[in-house]
Amino acid sequence: MSVDRLLPSDEARELIELTRDIADKVLDPIVDEHEKAETYPEGVFAQLGAAGLLSLPQPEEWGGGGQPYEVYLQVLEEIAARWAAVGVAVSVHSLSSHPLLAYGSEEQKQRWLPGMLSGEQIGAYSLSEPQAGSDAAALSCKATRDGDAYVLNGSKAWITHGGKADFYTLFARTGEGSKGISCFLVPAGLDGLSFGKPEEKMGLHAVPTTSAFYDNARLDADRLIGQEGQGLSIAFSALDSGRLGIAAVAVGIAQAALDEAVRYANERTTFGRKIADHQGLGFLLADMAAAVVSARATYLDAARRRDLGLPYSTQASVAKLIATDAAMKVTTDAVQVFGGVGYTRDFRVERYMREAKITQIFEGTNQIQRLVISRGLG
Ligand SMILES: Cc1cc2nc3c(=O)[nH]c(=O)nc-3n(C[C@H](O)[C@H](O)[C@H](O)COP(=O)(O)OP(=O)(O)OC[C@H]3O[C@@H](n4cnc5c(N)ncnc54)[C@H](O)[C@@H]3O)c2cc1C
Numbered sequence: 001m002s003v004d005r006l007l008p009s010d011e012a013r014e015l016i017e018l019t020r021d022i023a024d025k026v027l028d029p030i031v032d033e034h035e036k037a038e039t040y041p042e043g044v045f046a047q048l049g050a051a052g053l054l055s056l057p058q059p060e061e062w063g064g065g066g067q068p069y070e071v072y073l074q075v076l077e078e079i080a081a082r083w084a085a086v087g088v089a090v091s092v093h094s095l096s097s098h099p100l101l102a103y104g105s106e107e108q109k110q111r112w113l114p115g116m117l118s119g120e121q122i123g124a125y126s127l128s129e130p131q132a133g134s135d136a137a138a139l140s141c142k143a144t145r146d147g148d149a150y151v152l153n154g155s156k157a158w159i160t161h162g163g164k165a166d167f168y169t170l171f172a173r174t175g176e177g178s179k180g181i182s183c184f185l186v187p188a189g190l191d192g193l194s195f196g197k198p199e200e201k202m203g204l205h206a207v208p209t210t211s212a213f214y215d216n217a218r219l220d221a222d223r224l225i226g227q228e229g230q231g232l233s234i235a236f237s238a239l240d241s242g243r244l245g246i247a248a249v250a251v252g253i254a255q256a257a258l259d260e261a262v263r264y265a266n267e268r269t270t271f272g273r274k275i276a277d278h279q280g281l282g283f284l285l286a287d288m289a290a291a292v293v294s295a296r297a298t299y300l301d302a303a304r305r306r307d308l309g310l311p312y313s314t315q316a317s318v319a320k321l322i323a324t325d326a327a328m329k330v331t332t333d334a335v336q337v338f339g340g341v342g343y344t345r346d347f348r349v350e351r352y353m354r355e356a357k358i359t360q361i362f363e364g365t366n367q368i369q370r371l372v373i374s375r376g377l378g
Contacts, residue, residue: 003255003296005074012071015056019075022051023082031083034206035351038198040164041206044086045093049119053079054093058101062109063117069241070303073248077296080252084355085204087252089122091245092160095363096123096169098238099183103226112185116167124165125242126186126212127235128158134368136171137232141214143172143182148221150174150184152192152214158362162210163195169238171231172214181231185223192217203354242363243316244306247299247323250359254292254327257334257352261285264347265337281337288330295319295326314376317369324366327356 002020007013026047034041048054056072058064065072072094080087097116100108115121132138141154152172159168168186175181186193196211226234262285265276275281302315331353335342342349360366 007071007074008068009071012067012074015065015067015071015075016078018051019053019078022047022053023078027079027082027086031206032348035083035085035203036205036345038205040208041086045089045119045122048079048086048090049122054090054119054122055097055117057094058097058113058117062101062113068303068307069244070300070307073244073299073303076245077248077252077255080249081256082252083206084249084253084352085207087249088204088246088358089161089207091242091249092125093119093123094245095238095242096125096165096167098241099169099225099234100185102237103183103230103234108185108222108225112167121166122161122164124159124161124168125238126156126159126168126170129155130157130211133158134365136235137178137181139171139173139181141170141172143174143184143219145174145221146218149218150221150224152184152186152217152219154214156212156214158199158209159195159212160209160362161207162212163198163208168193168212169225171235174228174231178232179229181235182228183225183231183234184219185225186217186219190217190219201358203351203358239363240313240316241306243320243369244299244302244312246359246363247295247302247316247319250320250323250327250356251292251296251299253352253355253359254288254295254323254330257327257331257349257356258285258288258292260347260349260352261288261334261337268339275337284333284337288333291326291330295323298322314373317364317372317376320364321366321369321373324356324359327359328353331356 052065056065056067057069060066127136129139143150143152166188170184170186192215194213198208198210266274268275299319302312302319305312334349335353338349
């Protein structure tokens with residue numbers, strides 16, 4: 001895959017080249033094996049961190065790359081095109097660092113941000129619970145103040161990188177209602193914190209998704225991020241940025257499926273000609289290409305608004321909706337282009353189709369994106 005990108009600087013061009021090189025040499029040789037065996041790619045995130053790819057949009061003063069969001073998202077797209085599970089985890093790492101960066105005190109940032117942004121500390125985002133997904137305000141995991149600590153009790157669900165991450169950006173209840181939720185930074189080894197077995201998922205096999213259980217876990221009170229009760233607005237502000245990450249991941253998956261489909265359509269012959277030369281199939285490929293290009297333009301538009309400091313919440317939801325629906329359609333059509341072999345594990349297109357599905361569900365289902373968009377209209 002080599003998309004001809006419009007990039008704002010030479011530095012951005014070099015970053016894309018670097019990412020493609022890492023994708024070719026580090027990700028591509030092992031992706032199929034790990035996705036089939038459902039094994040975690042130890043060392044891969046450390047390599048991405050060492051290359052500076054885990055903190056591209058964060059400020060340089062804290063060890064970030066200081067890149068515009070439009071550049072970070074295109075790098076993320078390149079990673080996801082090669083390995084969606086890794087792309088999702090990179091996006092979730094950024095999502096998890098956002099609350100500390102945007103709401104942490106100077107002292108908290110000095111303590112924890114450099115480790116996060118260097119990629120030594122991989123983050124996970126823990127908002128969802130078994131009974132609180134779309135309705136995040138219904139969460140019930142409790143944080144009760146006790147002297148110089150909060151005592152955590154309850155269960156969290158669906159944590160990307162659960163059990164493997166170094167820190168968990170946790171949302172827990174300190175009071176009643178939607179203003180009774182607070183944000184905490186939980187270290188992985190906290191006494192009283194344990195993880196469930198990895199979920200048996202349809203895709204994204206190489207990075208675990210687990211539950212977490214807090215059983216009288218004492219967390220130092222200085223790990224509260226922002227004010228007590230501010231948690232839900234912190235969670236939603238992080239998700240605005242995170243949804244753009246998922247849009248970029250979805251476009252990466254769709255681009256990879258399109259590339260495989262075009263290659264196959266120019267090799268396979270029926271009725272004495274390449275299948276790409278049958279107009280019915282050529283038009284299918286054309287629609288796939290149009291969907292990928294327009295989805296990319298949609299997330300870039302939202303990212304540029306973010307880079308300019310303009311409101312972009314509605315545009316982020318539009319980008320997530322458009323890009324993930326495009327990914328679902330394009331990957332399904334890619335399986336169609338392959339015919340019978342598309343339905344086997346001999347080719348990557350079936351994996352892309354499974355991976356595309358989750359992008360329509362997490363970080364707000366596409367029904368919830370429509371809710372956000374409709375509220376932003378009036
Ligand atoms: C692989 C994977 C990774 C995940 N990673 C994370 C993570 O790292 N951190 C985290 O916190 N969470 C994570 N999640 C959780 C994910 O964000 C939730 O699954 C998602 O938000 C949906 O919540 P739910 O599963 O409870 O579905 P529900 O909220 O029960 O929704 C069920 C259905 O009802 C629809 N629906 C609900 N409310 C409305 C409404 N008001 N209007 C219209 N339709 C509605 C939904 O769109 C959906 O189709 C992950 C999930 C998966 C599967």
